[in-house]
Amino acid sequence: MASVHKATTLVLMFCLLALGRAEYLKYKDPKQPVAVRIKDLLGRMTLAEKIGQMTQIERENATADALAKYFIGSVLSGGGSVPAPQASAQAWAAMVTEMQKGALSTRLGIPIIYGIDAVHGHNNVYKATIFPHNVGLGATRDPDLVKRIGEATALEVRATGIPYAFAPCIAVCRDPRWGRCYESYSEDPKVVQSLTSLISGLQGDAPADSAGRPYVGGSKKVAACAKHYVGDGGTHNGINENNTIIDTHGLLSIHMPPYYNSIIRGVSTVMVSYSSWNGVKMHANHFLVTDFLKNKLKFRGFVISDWEGIDRITTPPHANYSYSIEAGVGAGIDMIMVPFRYTEFIDDLTTQVQNKVIPMSRIDDAVYRILRVKFTMGLFENPYPDSSLAGELGKQEHRELAREAVRKSLVLLKNGKSSYAPLLPLPKKAGKILVAGSHANDLGNQCGGWTITWQGSSGNTTAGEWRARLLFPVWISATVRLTCGRDKDS
Template sequence: MRMEGLQKLLLVLLILGCRGTLGGAEYLKYKDPKQPLNARINDLLKRMTLAEKIGQMSQIERENATADVLKTYFIGSVLSGGGSVPAPQASIETWVNMVNGMQKAALSTRLGIPIIYGIDAVHGHSNVYKATVFPHNVGLGATRDPALVKKIGAATALEVRATGIPYVFAPCVAVCRDPRWGRCYESYSEDPKLVKEMTEIIPGLQGDIPANSRKGVPFVAGKRNVAACAKHYVGDGGTYKGINENNTIISQHGLLSIHMPPYYSAVIKGVSTVMVSFSSWNGVKMHANHYLVTDFLKNKLHFRGFVISDWQGIDRITSPPHANYSYSIQAGIHAGIDMVMIPFAYTEFIKDLTYQVQNNVIPMSRINDAVRRILRVKFTVGLFENPYADPSLADQLGKKEHRDLAREAVRKSLVLLKNGKSANDPMLPLPKKAKKILVAGSHADNLGYQCGGWTITWQGLSGNNNTIGTTVLDAVKSTVDPSTEVIFSENPDPEFVKQSMFSYAIVVVGEHPYAETDGDNLNLTIPYPGPSVIQNVCSCIKCVVIIISGRPIVIEPYIGMIDSLVAAWLPGTEGQGVADVLFGDYGFSGKLSRTWFKSVEQLPMNFDDPHYDPLFPYGFGLTTMPSKAN
């Protein structure tokens, strides 16, 4: 009888074993979409080893993410840094195959936890060839149109999803208080209220959060949306002299009233992730600031998504970077960073963090909190049910509706600073019909300059062959009457200008592309030969000067000789929007999102300062009506 009972037991065990091995018939609660979110998280978390947990906390660069690496280290996330692409001018198919290939490797691991792939889509899906490149945030701030920005978020999400990517490192909700900062164009405004309004891009990217959602819980509506990232927490736009990654010297009241408000809105709108700033607050590195990351963001604001470091952000806790990596890991993880953008030294990070947990330097409770947050976002995005790219979205990249939206954004972002040498004699809108017109300047026929940094590459490029779009020159030519002769000269000789009998001139000059620290600039002058082009042209004939720049720059010395002046910011690929307004098909409506200073000696100078003496004040912008004559 005992023998018979033993045989029955062995038979039951054999059947259960077969069920476990034959095609995953075993019921796994975390794989059941009908289960409540927290039940799925708890079930998966209790199954995970320390190696699997630390793998989830690791984000590595695309170029390192081989199938072997992803499987061996249980990597949780992969990113494309600025300009990191599978191939030059890579097609959608190439992007999708790369991301799907990485996902396949992740899903083949013991627990089959999908990776979350992230990319900087800061003004459209701008790393990708043929994508719609929208105006940078400084221009979007000038539109004063949160509903438009929400539509831009939705369009960006579709283009990103078309390449198989579910996560973007956007929006930047910095409140730039000094235009000398190289990231000022990534900020919507110097005014925290306006930046707060522009967090409407988050429900554009992620979808509208349901009215009954718990505050601080991440939300992503579905396969046509992406997880967003509010960055860079906090005070990145307030550093001393605008020096990138430097020290923001300000009281707690100042920090909370100027730099924190956009995060209140982002958390309420269900932002999935928050990226920590390289900068310091009163000498304490944000990547090591337990009070602001854990006590304030996680506990006081009830943020339930995950906190991610910036690129090698924990390395830079020490000076020089990576000088004491063990300390940096301890300080960063203790501060409350959940996912670490390593992006290259992942083996060192994983080994050191493992040692610290095993030796009780970092408690397991902190690791579990980090992994719980990461899994919450992955479940919310729907990666367990839909880990792979949706091929039906392939036609979204650079589609006409998105380019039309970008063109509308360009129109609304243009700020008219001067219109005629007297109020009674406006120059704009320009007549489409004229005998001969001059288009001049380094930025008139340069799509790369027009788009700025974070376009195709990290720092941006010069030229018209890097992606698809319309330059200002192309836009002018396609807008004027067929009988109007358009002459282009990048840097015309004054004698040529005088002798050529032009009806008027359009001069387009400005900054060359830059990103981050490379854009830090203490003098903010127009690069050569911009000033001489203005002088050579505007001293001879009626001219409108269009400034392509990521911030206000020194223009006061030339303002007297200029008939009309337009701030076009960094408009992106749809230059036709400039011509739409210039020639009066639409009126000018943009308002300065930043104070336009007279000289850099006045900086920092913001709209709420007691001694405020700008060239053009915050909120300034002349308006025109659409032209009937055209």
């Protein structure tokens, strides 16, 4: 009887040992190389799980149940999309936490990556630090300043539990009629190239041998996104989302150089432009997305569409959705921003893969790239927000950095009637100073678009004189009377 009991015990121990070995998952082991972890996880995934990873949906739809049911890979906040008006850092983090719980409850427990437009600071969030837009930063010609702004922005974005920023915009604006010129650093590609330093601020300094691989240097950094690929600043007559008519040499010498630098800096993602190049929609341009960006430039992160960018491949948008999905995914877009109609996208893409319209190899390439970014940034080890960072939002040091940026962004076009009769510098103890112009006493206009809401707003919450003293504390004596007005009669 004792021998039977002993044998039974040995068999049970052997079974438990075997079970323990069977449950070892390489993709969950941070000691394994990233490539090994990706290959292991990818090999375990079903088609539904893969397509879910390629799907990015809007915050409003991202319930824990929806994330789990469809294996959603990413969530975003569009401009003005917030958990509550004037939501705190803690409220944002709590929202991200609940979503992450839904994603992690799935069979494989793949975390979501939450993205947001943080294009001049964490601009969607109440009490975050607002920095000058890119057109102002371009005027500073100061890559180190821009890098420090990236560092501050990364901390504030992480303070709300978000690990991914849709920034920087590296458009080379060639026509001032383009309504988004303020999002461009310069019409000079060399200036734009130099200010890709924002990426190093957001993500950290990539190793010299990164060779196009994405890099995110720890839990206080965020994944960056170079956008909008490519030629968005060169459209005909400056019309937004229009056609960029230029030969290959012009495209590569004017609009492409900032992407070279972004890839060297280890940028994690690239967002495709709504615009076209010589009549071909960028969201359907296989040559530029796959052949050039991925194959020639060796970009190893993932390519993401713009907001409903797949829909806009056709005119009118969404006119032939199956074609748009085939063209967009086939062109090489890896993650599709489908804020609202995500179930339609998932169903259609699934059918196309099952019918071999879109090959499984294309799906695997997309998911491999998405997982590479998630593993690289440590999402599997640290999927939840770090509550200790909440105090970084609107931090005083960041506000002082914003004031430095504003001062350095000022451009003197003319100093008085002649060099013999300069207007500046003004005497520090002048009796009165008039600050004039349509934006002189309008904080909303000074901040511009992408401030709390997508287009921003006009108006004030702070007295104009007080704002001026905050921006120029060293220059303006306390005895000086400041008058801020919209016209010359103020």
